[in-house]
Amino acid sequence: MTATEQRFREFKMPDVGEGLTEAEILKWYVRPGDTVTDGQVICEVETAKAAVELPCPYDGVVQAVHFDEGVTVDVGTSIIVVDTYPGAGPAEAPAAQAAPAAEAEEEAEPQGRQAVLVGYGAAPSSTKRRARKPQPGAAAEPAAAAVQAELNGHAGTPAAPAAPAAPAVPTAERPLAKPPVRKLAKDLGIDLATVTPTGPDGVITREDVHAAASATAPAAQAPAPAPAAAVATGGSEAVRARETRIPIKGVRKATAQAMVNSAFTAPHVTEFITVDVTRTMKLVQELKQDPDMAGLRVNPLLLVAKALLVAIKRNPEINAAWDEENQEIVRKDYVNLGIAAATPRGLIVPNIKDAEAKTLPQLAAALGELVATAREGKTAPGDMAGGTVTITNVGVFGVDTGTPILNPGESAILAFGAVKLQPWVHKGKVKPRQVTTLALSFDHRLVDGELGSKVLADIAAILEHPKRLITWA
Known part of the structure; x- marks a missing residue:
């Protein structure tokens, strides 16, 4: 160095x-x-x-x-x-x-560099740069001429006199603009050479073209309506002006690809069950007053998570993964419980490591920290790796249920729907009760209908009679 x-x-x-x-x-x-x-x-x-x-x-x-x-x-x-x-x-x-x-x-350019657009190369600059290798075709003719001249000299053949050089004709520098902007200018009949650029490094933007079009349009002439065919096909600039385009990158891009891979790789099966959770909702209110839960986030999701962990303990085969390369089913003896979280940058699924070993207060603390970190956008990559089973809480949006897609590498995902007051037959009479719908999607390659049904039924039974959190644990 x-x-x-x-x-x-x-x-x-x-x-x-x-x-x-x-x-x-x-x-x-x-x-x-x-x-x-x-x-x-x-x-x-x-x-x-x-x-x-x-x-x-x-x-x-x-x-x-x-x-x-x-x-x-x-x-x-x-x-x-x-x-x-x-x-x-x-x-x-x-x-x-x-x-x-x-x-x-x-994208935007590093400091001290000029934008390089497709088909343009770098704009002329007085900045000193390191010599670059000649591009194929860029200097082919001068190079070939030099080689031929050298060969002629070695062979004793006099080189042909060079033709008189044509007078130098100044050429206008081609305006810098990205292909979509160039197409816009063509559609509007605008010569880019007449447009004043406002973009970085002299790049003409879409706004520059629109400004030039407005300046050249006669003031008394009303703008012609967009052709019906163009509007129908979405090719009109008037239509595009009413659209918002969001680049697909980062978390959103990775999530989209993962969901596509999961949906078209693992054969999904989804089962549903509607359950009376009145007792669970009462327990939530009691836990909020418990000194051992002071300062912790106590909500129905906490007890749903605990119910899922107990159901996995009773049916450990559901906590597994499909190993395509080795043609094996890998059963996990630990539960890294994922919680799907919607963030401004897209859906992420951080998980609580070794969730099965945590007490209810510890699980509540982990859930609270996980949610807070996700909302701040500070979730570390390691917190999203190694998940074994996931819960998605669609109920917070007022949704009854859904058919969730598996998080890649996992065999099951539980959707927790909204809890609503509904008429329910309780002890032989129709009464208003707190009711929710659960949906369990699972990978049918390693989870058959019997196993998936047992897990979903166990979760529902615990939420209907939460004392089973003690007796079954």
Whole structure:
């Protein structure tokens, strides 16, 4: 390591998950010139699993930040440079590592670089750059001519006199704009060369094209209505202006892919049962007043989770996974209980490790911490790995039930519906009772109908008569 490398330390994007290849920079907490210390959080990134804060491993002063917020960076790419000896005087910092072309095309650019759009290459710049290898075809003719001239000279054949050079004709620089913006300009009849760009590095944006179209349209002429056919097919810009497009990336992208893989890999079966949970609801109210549960989050979900754990203890075969590679059913002797949580970044399923070994107060504390962390977007990737069975609480949205899709790698998922006051036959009479519907989806490759029915029936029996939490445990 050279002296410069020892002084200017590059911090590269780490693999903060399990084999992840990229992460999006959500927020920077430092800027060039800021003093940082070892362990100080410098930025927040989002992977395909969660949002994670990255600590700085060095003491010093931030020399450079290579990427803006919102940029997706490959693991192993330098994202920041720290001057670890700021008092040593000025020195040349190492050159920033180039970002992949795909990132430059669609995302914001690192500081000091210009946007590179499809079909354009880099815009002319006075900034000195490291020499690059010639691209195929870019300099093919000059190179071929040079080689031929050298061969002619070696063979003793005089080289043909060069044709007089044509007078240099200044060529207009092609305006920078992404393909969708270029198509918009074509549809509106706008010459991009006449549009004033407002985007970073001189890139023409969609708003710039619309502004140019408004400026060139005659004031007295009313805008023509969009053709009916264009509106019907969704190709009209008038239609697109009324749409909101959300990029699919990070947690949402990973969740979507996982759900597709699960739905089309594991043969799902879903069973339903409606149960009187009046006694359970009364127990929830009593537990809220119990000194041993003081300060803990006590709700119906807590007792549903405990009921599921007891049912698994009575039917341990449900807590298993299908190993396709080794053609084995892997039964787990521990329960990592997953709780599906909706967050602004998408659905995640963190899990409580070894939930079967926890007392009711311990389970309540773990559930409360899990939910709070998920809502803050701070769930660590390790908290979402290794789940064995999941609960999804659709009742909080007022939904009676659903057919949940298995979390990949698990064999069962329980949907807990809304608890509602309904007429119910109780002790031979129709009375208003607290009623809910449960749905259990399971992987039919390793869970047959008998096993799935037993588990669901046990959960319902416990919620109807919660004293079974004691007698069956």
